[in-house]
Amino acid sequence: xxxxxxxxxxxxxxxGNPNVGKSTLMNQxxxxxxxxxxxxxxxxxxxxxxxxxxxxxxxxxxxxxxxLKPNYKLQESMLAFSESALTDADVLLYVTxxxxxxxxxxxxxxxxxxxxxxxLLLINKIDSLKASPGEALGDIVDKWHSLxxxxxxxxxxxxxxxxxxxxxxxxxELLPESPAFFDKDQLTDKPARFFVSEIxxxxxxxxxxxxxxxxxxxxxERFKEDDRxxxxxxxxxxxxxxxxxxxxxxxxVALKKVSTEARKAxxxxxxxxxxxxxxxxxxxxxxxxxxxxxxxGYNPE
Numbered sequence: 078x079x080x081x082x083x084x085x086x087x088x089x090x091x092x093g094n095p096n097v098g099k100s101t102l103m104n105q106x107x108x109x110x111x112x113x114x115x116x117x118x119x120x121x122x123x124x125x126x127x128x129x130x131x132x133x134x135x136x137x138x139x140x141x142x143x144x145l146k147p148n149y150k151l152q153e154s155m156l157a158f159s160e161s162a163l164t165d166a167d168v169l170l171y172v173t174x175x176x177x178x179x180x181x182x183x184x185x186x187x188x189x190x191x192x193x194x195x196x197l198l199l200i201n202k203i204d205s206l207k208a209s210p211g212e213a214l215g216d217i218v219d220k221w222h223s224l225x226x227x228x229x230x231x232x233x234x235x236x237x238x239x240x241x242x243x244x245x246x247x248x249x250e251l252l253p254e255s256p257a258f259f260d261k262d263q264l265t266d267k268p269a270r271f272f273v274s275e276i277x278x279x280x281x282x283x284x285x286x287x288x289x290x291x292x293x294x295x296x297x298e299r300f301k302e303d304d305r306x307x308x309x310x311x312x313x314x315x316x317x318x319x320x321x322x323x324x325x326x327x328x329x330v331a332l333k334k335v336s337t338e339a340r341k342a343x344x345x346x347x348x349x350x351x352x353x354x355x356x357x358x359x360x361x362x363x364x365x366x367x368x369x370x371x372x373x374g375y376n377p378e
Contacts, residue, residue, distance in 0.1 A: 084257070086137070089252075102199070102241075103140040105241050107128070167195075197230075203233065295313055305349065336354075
């Protein structure tokens, strides 16, 4: 007689303030580059799901934008994505790091305090602790324990994969028994076009300074795939004519660099030849227009 093995499945949502390493953690947990992970804050704008499957388990990870006090409608939408992650999680991963002020965003933290689901508080970047690391880490743990007494606290280094295996093991223990929510061969809930726009936006984040990267949205207008290649046309939207000039650069040099680097990353991501053509258009004040934000997919519903 064959023994029936139980199957576990659940939603594990990753939240925290900007630039604490949420996207790096997500990519380590899923084993693929699902989320943008750069040194700049506010790089993730949507909730992005990454799915880990084994024969008897499915973990649906969700990376969210960093929690912040919104200054314009785009950031209001980003905060809504983060807050929605508190309502549908089976396990919550609250990510902080060794330098963040634990009381930085108390309004959001108070919502986490009231949650009845398991909360794993992850103190990231512990490899960056300098003198007396044991004592310093102990102080950080004590501060967080006073704020989230019901949370389990795990020190990790997402960048160096320290503590990731232990974290995965603990998540598996906490997951409820459930059938799978997605097909077992599915890696994410996002379509291919989404990752094209994210990869292009990542290159813009890396190669432009100041406000430019945060004023940009990327829309894929053509995605035509066959067995050997993918042909992509994408539009980079900015808010000002001056920003358009900066994105394009003198004699188109800056835009060509972004296109070249994005094409290389896309070929690695899709494992196919990529033909990429980028255009730049002005959509004035799109970050403050609810209609434009809806058109660009910034709706947490």
